[in-house]
Amino acid sequence: MPAPTAPHPAAPTTPVGRLTVLYDADCPLCVHLRHWLLRQRQLVPLDLVPAGSREAGRRFPDLDHTATLREITVVGDRGQVYRETSAWIVCLWALADHRAKAHWLATPAGQPFARMTVLAAAKWREALKGPSCEDGRCEAPRPPD
Numbered sequence: 001m002p003a004p005t006a007p008h009p010a011a012p013t014t015p016v017g018r019l020t021v022l023y024d025a026d027c028p029l030c031v032h033l034r035h036w037l038l039r040q041r042q043l044v045p046l047d048l049v050p051a052g053s054r055e056a057g058r059r060f061p062d063l064d065h066t067a068t069l070r071e072i073t074v075v076g077d078r079g080q081v082y083r084e085t086s087a088w089i090v091c092l093w094a095l096a097d098h099r100a101k102a103h104w105l106a107t108p109a110g111q112p113f114a115r116m117t118v119l120a121a122a123k124w125r126e127a128l129k130g131p132s133c134e135d136g137r138c139e140a141p142r143p144p145d
Contacts (some may be wrong), residue, residue, distance in 0.1 A: 016076035018045045019094055020059065021087075022068045025050035029124055030072075037091060044094035071122075085111070085118045 021037065024030040034048045049056050051068035060075055067073070067083075074087040082090045093102035105114040 016044060016078060016080060018047065018077040019090065020047040020049055020075045020077075021091060022049055022051040022056055022060075022073045022075070024069055025053070029121065037095070040098070041096040042094055043096050043099060046091070046094055072118075085114050088118055089114055 021034070023034050037046055037048060049059065051073065052065050056063070056068065057065060063073070063075070063081070071084050072087040072091075074082040074090050076082070076090075089102050089105050092098040092105065095102075104110040
């Protein structure tokens with residue numbers, strides 16, 4: 001069996017060099033996680049930009065910015081777009097102390113746990129956002145199930 005060839009000297013050795021995390025700046029949980037991410041030692045630099053902001057629109061004109069307000073979205077410097085569970089996993093992957101956990105969460109054994117965590121966070125996020133006032137009628141939020 002032939003030995004693997006060495007990568008071309010100009011070929012990148014990391015799939016991404018920088019990630020942009022689009023987060024909901026009106027969500028207390030999202031803002032808390034933003035601050036947590038900024039305190040972590042990053043192996044891949046993270047830019048944290050409010051979803052739906054002018055800056056987000058300027059950086060990513062082709063992205064569905066309405067969707068980025070509903071679900072966490074992470075964009076790699078080479079155009080990769082990660083949403084929901086994949087976005088959380090790639091955020092952890094970018095952190096020195098959490099990369100091994102990210103690798104496990106991406107496996108078939110870890111994916112259900114990652115998905116449950118994202119769904120629980122989404123329910124908590126909705127409860128924290130307060131009453132829904134669509135059409136001028138407000139309702140109290142339901143507690144998470």
